[in-house]
């Protein structure tokens with residue numbers, strides 16, 4: 271199977287995406303945990319959702335914090351269309367574009383990312399983590415719930431395989447392709463500290479999923 275461009279991969283799956291995540295993969299418990307991680311000290315706070323997709327992660331958050339203000343960034347217009355349909359009466363600012371390129375504002379209380387950042391190597395991830403750090407107010411938190419692997423060897427294998435596939439298909443560097451290259455929670459922690467975060471905590475890990483909270 272050739273690699274698919276990232277936005278096309280998610281555009282073509284947007285209609286069935288929620289069913290896949292919530293029914294096939296039974297990830298309800300993950301999104302419940304994510305909602306528990308967001309404990310702001312004020313009723314109206316600003317949240318940036320990096321790679322928001324269809325916004326599954328926002329459902330429980332809106333139940334708990336109906337007045338939060340949300341900015342979402344995603345590459346796929348079809349995933350964003352699903353998100354808009356899901357929350358018709360919420361005022362959400364949506365940016366359709368790459369989180370590598372889109373400027374982030376710098377006054378968010380919470381930056382959240384769920385299942386989006388496992389497509390990037392350490393160099394790419396550090397860039398995003400620095401952007402997340404810069405976009406937070408002092409003492410703000412970054413929550414990253416994502417696909418992780420267990421060992422450095424697995425990390426290396428995923429990345430070598432991606433390099434091999436890209437070479438085999440003669441793909442240019444300036445286009446995003448969908449391929450999972452999860453890092454270990456230890457590497458994630460190292461990168462978050464390197465981005466400037468003051469504390470980093472692995473709050474939950476089960477199977478191939480980890481939730482890390484980093485505080486500015």
Ligand SMILES: C[S@@+](CC[C@H](N)C(=O)[O-])C[C@H]1O[C@@H](n2cnc3c(N)ncnc32)[C@H](O)[C@@H]1O
Pocket residue numbers: 276277280291320321322323324325326327343344345346349367368369370383384385386389446
């Ligand atoms: C697996 S989905 C996760 C969506 C949602 N956060 C969730 O938990 O269901 C990954 C999302 O990341 C988005 N994405 C991937 N690379 C991106 C990039 N460079 N910039 C913005 N969004 C990106 C995809 O379009 C997709 O909607």
